Amino acid sequence: MAPLKVSGLRKSYGGREVVAGVDFELARGECYGLLGPNGAGKTTILRLCLGLTAPDAGTIRLVGEPVPARARQARMKVGVVPQFDNLDPDFTVAENLLVFGRYFGIADAQTRRRIPELLDFAGLSGKEQSRLATLSGGMKRRLTLARALVNDPDLLLLDEPTTGLDPQARHLIWERLKQLLANGKTILLTSHFMDEAERLCHRLAIVDAGRIVAEGAPRDLIAREIEPQVVEVYGEDAPGWAATEGARHARRLELSGETAFCYVGEDQVQALLAHLATRSGLRTLHRPANLEDVFLKLTGRELRD
Amino acid sequence: MATNFSPPVVSLRALAVFRRNLLVWRKLAIPSVLGNLADPMIYLFGFGYGLGSLLPKIGGVSYITFLAAGTVCASTMNAASFEALYSAFSRMHVQKTWEAILNAPVSLDDVLAGEWLWAAAKATLSGLAILLVVSAFGFVTSKLALLAIPVIFLTGLAFAALGLIVTALAPSYDFFMYYFTLFVTPMMLLCGVFFPAKQLPAALQWVAGALPLAHAVQLVRPLLLGEVPQHVLLHLVALLATAGIAFWLALVLARRRLLG
Numbered sequence: 187m188a189p190l191k192v193s194g195l196r197k198s199y200g201g202r203e204v205v206a207g208v209d210f211e212l213a214r215g216e217c218y219g220l221l222g223p224n225g226a227g228k229t230t231i232l233r234l235c236l237g238l239t240a241p242d243a244g245t246i247r248l249v250g251e252p253v254p255a256r257a258r259q260a261r262m263k264v265g266v267v268p269q270f271d272n273l274d275p276d277f278t279v280a281e282n283l284l285v286f287g288r289y290f291g292i293a294d295a296q297t298r299r300r301i302p303e304l305l306d307f308a309g310l311s312g313k314e315q316s317r318l319a320t321l322s323g324g325m326k327r328r329l330t331l332a333r334a335l336v337n338d339p340d341l342l343l344l345d346e347p348t349t350g351l352d353p354q355a356r357h358l359i360w361e362r363l364k365q366l367l368a369n370g371k372t373i374l375l376t377s378h379f380m381d382e383a384e385r386l387c388h389r390l391a392i393v394d395a396g397r398i399v400a401e402g403a404p405r406d407l408i409a410r411e412i413e414p415q416v417v418e419v420y421g422e423d424a425p426g427w428a429a430t431e432g433a434r435h436a437r438r439l440e441l442s443g444e445t446a447f448c449y450v451g452e453d454q455v456q457a458l459l460a461h462l463a464t465r466s467g468l469r470t471l472h473r474p475a476n477l478e479d480v481f482l483k484l485t486g487r488e489l490r491d
Numbered sequence: 492m493a494t495n496f497s498p499p500v501v502s503l504r505a506l507a508v509f510r511r512n513l514l515v516w517r518k519l520a521i522p523s524v525l526g527n528l529a530d531p532m533i534y535l536f537g538f539g540y541g542l543g544s545l546l547p548k549i550g551g552v553s554y555i556t557f558l559a560a561g562t563v564c565a566s567t568m569n570a571a572s573f574e575a576l577y578s579a580f581s582r583m584h585v586q587k588t589w590e591a592i593l594n595a596p597v598s599l600d601d602v603l604a605g606e607w608l609w610a611a612a613k614a615t616l617s618g619l620a621i622l623l624v625v626s627a628f629g630f631v632t633s634k635l636a637l638l639a640i641p642v643i644f645l646t647g648l649a650f651a652a653l654g655l656i657v658t659a660l661a662p663s664y665d666f667f668m669y670y671f672t673l674f675v676t677p678m679m680l681l682c683g684v685f686f687p688a689k690q691l692p693a694a695l696q697w698v699a700g701a702l703p704l705a706h707a708v709q710l711v712r713p714l715l716l717g718e719v720p721q722h723v724l725l726h727l728v729a730l731l732a733t734a735g736i737a738f739w740l741a742l743v744l745a746r747r748r749l750l751g
């Protein structure tokens with residue numbers, strides 16, 4: 187049984203289709219990512235999967251239960267880390283976990299027994315009695331993760347779990363998520379950080395305008411969707427160079443501000459670099475293509491606000 | 492197919508929501524009770540003794556005794572309204588506490604029912620505290636006053652549910668000012684809290700008599716004076732219907748707002 191299976195999912199708000207026919211299925215123990223720009227419909231997909239809003243069309247099975255019909259029963263085996271912290275500011279660290287356990291019908295004694303283990307996992311040992319206001323952003327995020335584990339869920343839904351965190355805090359969260367995967371949990375996460383997705387996700391879907399525009403393992407997506415090498419050309423002369431001769435040297439060329447992104451095959455790299463070396467007004471950066479290149483190719487470079 | 496208009500389906504998880512609020516309250520219980528008590532007490536003794544010394548007896552009792560019953564009801568209404576408006580709104584909109592709870596196996600119906608019961612319970616405590624004080628001062632002596640306790644709770648349920656309607660509609664805290672100035676304050680003045688509603692012009696009496704606070708006062712005042720109220724069933728049904736219909740409407744509006 188798949189921890190989550192979604193087919194033909196659609197949802198409109200005020201005539202605008204926010205989720206426009208989405209299908210995906212998670213395998214047990216995998217980390218599956220939904221990547222997309224702001225407003226792509228990622229959060230709405232999560233809300234639909236949790237049964238917090240009814241789809242206009244399509245079916246959802248969450249941990250084997252039909253959603254929204256039996257969403258409440260399904261949520262017994264699911265943990266959620268929301269995009270914005272909604273920990274209880276009136277409670278201590280330990281009370282946050284204790285009270286959240288009650289929402290699952292877990293006896294206080296049982297949650298109390300698990301609190302040390304949960305806080306240890308979250309790197310918050312010894313903080314039981316700390317007030318929420320004394321925690322840093324990273325600590326709050328980790329406490330939110332610990333709270334999502336209070337019911338020992340099979341599946342975790344994480345909505346942009348590391349947005350707003352510093353690199354140290356992000357690495358710690360990634361570390362913990364890998365540990366959860368190693369323990370057999372299944373994870374669905376949304377993100378717009380490509381490094382996060384590349385690092386954590388076994389498979390991912392790139393979502394834009396409510397549709398999945400590409401799906402696969404990060405490496406496969408890069409191999410399938412985009413030229414293997416990228417030469418970034420920047421400097422004052424870059425726009426002029428891109429407009430006149432750039433296209434001759436690359437399979438595909440995109441200009442963003444003062445930087446020209448040349449997408450090239452393995453066979454073209456050396457010739458392009460040699461050509462650029464003769465231009466004193468241009469500086470270059472050569473690197474292999476990554477997930478961000480795929481993302482930008484598929485979802486475009488214009489801002490999404 | 493469940494719609495926003497479906498009747499409430501409440502499970503025992505609502506109690507977890509109630510207990511969440513209780514745990515927060517316990518941390519601040521003493522200042523909270525004193526704060527809730529101070530304001531109505533100042534009015535009761537200020538008006539009761541100050542104004543009361545200038546007034547004849549009302550229905551055979553001193554003005555302060557008359558005012559005591561009104562203060563119990565008004566205080567219950569105020570406590571229920573504040574909790575269902577400001578406190579519930581912070582949990583729903585500012586702290587996103589409801590959002591967190593809804594990610595657990597708790598339905599919005601449970602959340603709203605928990606909030607409703609909690610606001611009614613807190614209001615009951617507020618009304619009871621005043622009842623205790625006026626009893627201690629000897630203004631209330633009859634055992635019938637014990638029957639006022641369920642009426643106070645029912646009053647709390649009615650005003651908590653009305654408040655939750657406003658909360659489900661509110662864009663911000665400022666919105667609550669309308670509810671207080673257009674609904675709560677007029678009720679304080681029209682429903683027999685400070686003076687008998689009979690003093691009002693006939694047309695206004697008719698309006699006042701239909702307001703929920705009037706039903707509460709009509710039940711509580713005789714009970715505190717040791718008399719059996721008239722039209723008990725009518726007043727109880729009116730309060731029950733207000734509570735039930737208002738809660739359902741609050742739920743419809745909350746579903747529309749949060750589960751869209």
